[in-house]
Amino acid sequence: MAATISVRRCPDRVMVPATQHPTAAASAFVAPDDYAVVVGIDHYAAELPMLQGCVNDAKLFESWLLDPGGGGLDRDHIARICSVNPPNGKPLRDDVEDEILQYFRHRMQTGRPRGRRLYLYFAGHGVTPKEPYDEDCGLVMANAVLLALRSLPGRFAAKRIGRAALFSEIVLFMDCCRQVNGTVVASCGLPDLSDPTQPATPRYLYGFAAGWAMTASERMLPHPLDPTKPDLVQGVFTHTVLKGLRTAIDRKRQEVTSASLKDFVRRAVQELLPERDNRRPQIEISDDLIGFGRGICVPVQVRCGIAGVVVHIQDGIDLSEIDHKSAPDATGTFPFNLPPARYVVVAKDSAGAIVAGPLAIQVLGEPLDVQL
Numbered sequence: 001m002a003a004t005i006s007v008r009r010c011p012d013r014v015m016v017p018a019t020q021h022p023t024a025a026a027s028a029f030v031a032p033d034d035y036a037v038v039v040g041i042d043h044y045a046a047e048l049p050m051l052q053g054c055v056n057d058a059k060l061f062e063s064w065l066l067d068p069g070g071g072g073l074d075r076d077h078i079a080r081i082c083s084v085n086p087p088n089g090k091p092l093r094d095d096v097e098d099e100i101l102q103y104f105r106h107r108m109q110t111g112r113p114r115g116r117r118l119y120l121y122f123a124g125h126g127v128t129p130k131e132p133y134d135e136d137c138g139l140v141m142a143n144a145v146l147l148a149l150r151s152l153p154g155r156f157a158a159k160r161i162g163r164a165a166l167f168s169e170i171v172l173f174m175d176c177c178r179q180v181n182g183t184v185v186a187s188c189g190l191p192d193l194s195d196p197t198q199p200a201t202p203r204y205l206y207g208f209a210a211g212w213a214m215t216a217s218e219r220m221l222p223h224p225l226d227p228t229k230p231d232l233v234q235g236v237f238t239h240t241v242l243k244g245l246r247t248a249i250d251r252k253r254q255e256v257t258s259a260s261l262k263d264f265v266r267r268a269v270q271e272l273l274p275e276r277d278n279r280r281p282q283i284e285i286s287d288d289l290i291g292f293g294r295g296i297c298v299p300v301q302v303r304c305g306i307a308g309v310v311v312h313i314q315d316g317i318d319l320s321e322i323d324h325k326s327a328p329d330a331t332g333t334f335p336f337n338l339p340p341a342r343y344v345v346v347a348k349d350s351a352g353a354i355v356a357g358p359l360a361i362q363v364l365g366e367p368l369d370v371q372l
Contacts, residue, residue: 030071034077035073036062039122040080040081041142044083044087057121058080058123062078115166117167118167118169119173122154122173129186136156139154139174154174161190162201173238178212203258203288209237216236218235220233237281246295246339247264249339256294256295296340297337299337311346313344333369345361
């Protein structure tokens with residue numbers, strides 16, 4: 001008999017279908033102890049402009065979370081909460097916090113952390129709250145109106161989760177503006193369960209699409225996970241985060257880290273924004289870095305008909321050296337494995353003079369054969 005599918009539904013949110021997994025060991029998933037709360041809000045009351053990409057963003061981030069080559073989470077460990085069209089004033093702040101409160105409840109009942117890592121992903125309108133949250137970003141909830149821009153301060157919530165020692169790592173992404181106009185109502189109903197026996201904060205990454213009083217941007221962009229799929233409206237920040245989670249490999253550590261992801265996203269966002277509105281996102285990371293896996297590398301074969309050359313791969317932005325090969329393999333090509341990105345290929349003689357190229361290439365998801 002085919003496996004049955006149950007869909008968890010309630011009137012104020014849309015939840016992910018939850019497959020009834022067999023009673024399998026935790027090893028069935030790459031990250032069996034990781035959890036996520038993913039929120040996307042496009043649809044607001046008539047007083048607030050509708051958005052187009054936030055629900056797309058939430059679904060894209062969930063896809064990365066479920067990918068064994070990405071987050072590697074168990075589907076049942078992900079709560080996706082999205083607005084619906086026509087708008088119904090939901091999700092509310094309580095809907096998001098109720099999902100998080102389950103982790104607090106587990107801690108109180110068992111005395112143990114809930115898991116290794118918690119992902120918090122929020123996309124929607126955003127505001128800069130007033131004190132004591134004025135250094136934060138507030139996700140504007142779907143029931144907000146101009147007289148009361150009800151919002152959930154993301155960093156405050158993440159820190160309250162951290163102080164309660166519910167997880168050893170917290171990753172927060174907020175693809176939201178941080179505007180200061182309007183009557184902001186920001187509050188967090190999560191309990192303060194600080195554990196004095198635990199470190200003050202776990203390892204963390206807090207990523208904000210916009211700095212204080214600045215705006216985020218959404219636009220039509222290529223699919224960040226599968227270039228064969230059609231373009232879709234998405235947040236510029238989310239687009240670059242998802243590309244970075246797959247390709248921003250720290251070459252010394254041979255994996256994507258919070259530091260390499262930070263550098264990639266800050267640079268890649270600027271490439272996608274116009275000069276007149278080119279602002280870097282704000283990303284904060286702990287000194288103890290978080291790893292996001294080995295990322296994706298694509299085979300690239302370079303052919304050059306000149307004997308005795310060294311083939312160099314350079315970064316497509318700053319032309320820094322990425323890799324080089326001094327001799328072809330048995331097939332007569334120079335083989336490389338490169339993360340998807342833009343590169344420049346050159347061949348140099350023994351004196352270091354360029355004898356072929358430079359040739360600009362773009363590595364996507366498929367193997368590439370290059371002729372110099």
